[in-house]
Amino acid sequence: QVQVVESGGGVVQPGRSLRLSCAASGFTFSNYVMHWVRQAPGKGLEWVALISYDGSKQYHADSVKGRFTVSRDNSKNTVHLQMNSLRGEDTAVYYCGGSGSNYRIDYWGQGTLVTVSS
Amino acid sequence: QSALTQPASVSGSPGQSITISCTGTSSDVGGYDYVSWYRQHSGKAPKLMIYEVSNRPSGVSDRFSGSKSGNTASLTIAGLQAEDEADYYCSSHTSSSTLVVFGGGTKLTVL
Numbered sequence: 001q002v003q004v005v006e007s008g009g010g011v012v013q014p015g016r017s018l019r020l021s022c023a024a025s026g027f028t029f030s031n032y033v034m035h036w037v038r039q040a041p042g043k044g045l046e047w048v049a050l051i052s053y054d055g056s057k058q059y060h061a062d063s064v065k066g067r068f069t070v071s072r073d074n075s076k077n078t079v080h081l082q083m084n085s086l087r088g089e090d091t092a093v094y095y096c097g098g099s100g101s102n103y104r105i106d107y108w109g110q111g112t113l114v115t116v117s118s
Numbered sequence: 119q120s121a122l123t124q125p126a127s128v129s130g131s132p133g134q135s136i137t138i139s140c141t142g143t144s145s146d147v148g149g150y151d152y153v154s155w156y157r158q159h160s161g162k163a164p165k166l167m168i169y170e171v172s173n174r175p176s177g178v179s180d181r182f183s184g185s186k187s188g189n190t191a192s193l194t195i196a197g198l199q200a201e202d203e204a205d206y207y208c209s210s211h212t213s214s215s216t217l218v219v220f221g222g223g224t225k226l227t228v229l
Contacts, residue, residue, distance in 0.1 A: 047217070047220060103210075103218050104152070105164070108164055
């Protein structure tokens with residue numbers, strides 16, 4: 001069965017870095033575009049980043065551009081989100097998701113909480 | 119402020135039908151047939167309910183249907199059930215540098 005599991009969340013001080021990981025199984029990982037989506041406490045969903053099937057193209061939301069970088073390793077069925085220069089407004093549950101095509105997210109993980117606080 | 123506009127809340131009684139709207143612009147909802155809808159129960163991960171405006175993934179009840187007219191997409195849930203009570207989000211591909219945009223979410227209450 002399909003499994004998407006995020007890890008790496010925690011409490012971090014403003015200005016510091018954190019790297020999230022996402023391990024996927026149960027589907028052909030290299031055939032799926034991968035997304036990161038976040039949800040601040042009590043708020044709605046916000047798209048964060050997308051990486052193409054082979055990792056050659058990455059796209060980031062304007063709110064994180066220049067600070068966050070998405071990457072993937074198809075040999076390990078994993079995707080990462082490197083988050084630098086973290087701010088309080090980055091506090092959120094970060095979800096990883098797999099997309100079979102056309103910007104929809106078919107499979108979602110359970111999320112990992114990132115708290116940016118001094 | 120979300121890029122796509124949804125009503126904050128809707129409600130209905132069991133067995134009734136409700137519709138949730140999602141309004142964007144010609145740069146997103148109106149320009150592409152890449153509108154998706156997600157259901158999120160409290161404390162849980164979102165689940166894909168509708169993709170490409172009106173398609174249901176395997177396993178999603180046919181009580182859920184989607185449509186689009188101009189810059190507004192809609193999700194209709196027929197025969198409301200208690201389990202439908204959740205938050206619903208629309209999303210769309212956008213021509214802006216942010217490839218995907220979400221609506222602010224709609225809380226559905228089953229009375």
